[in-house]
Amino acid sequence: MAAAVIARCSFCAKPNTEVDTLVGGPGVFICDGCVQLCVSVIDGKPSDAPLIAPWEHDLPLEQVLQNLGPVAAATTQVQQNLAAWVGKARELGGTWAQIGDALGMTRQSAWERFGPATA
Incomplete structure (x- = not known):
């Protein structure tokens, strides 16, 4: 396996x-x-x-376009990891207010972004 x-x-x-x-x-x-x-x-x-930031380098368009897919894939992975960490916080009894505070947002925003409807 x-x-x-x-x-x-x-x-x-x-x-x-x-x-x-x-x-x-x-x-x-x-x-x-x-x-x-x-x-x-x-x-x-x-x-x-x-x-300087990578996108500020003098790069040809072809190289910039080649970077878009990997950047999008990394963004997806980070979002999945964040959702998993929020799920872990909820499993451990964390409230939406606590999660919102940790993320610098309101409890309502945290619930809307990570709540049951998004799972």
Whole structure:
């Protein structure tokens, strides 16, 4: 029986079944391969390099369009993880007011976004 896909790397989208290690953070994951890539980028980066958002780089349209699908997939994964965490909070007795406070929204907004009608 094949291992179940539990999560995907938020950077390369590989599932946990295709990587050696997948490290989880609050709603995001990174695989060992992407960690190695990050280390090599950080090691080779000049210390005075400016920090700019990826979409602010001078990129051709084709590359920007290629990034839209992976960004949308990462967004979907984050939304699914958030819903799972809200579900866990509810299982543990968390109220909609507490969940709303944790998310910076009203209890009504939290219920409308994550309540039974959305499940």
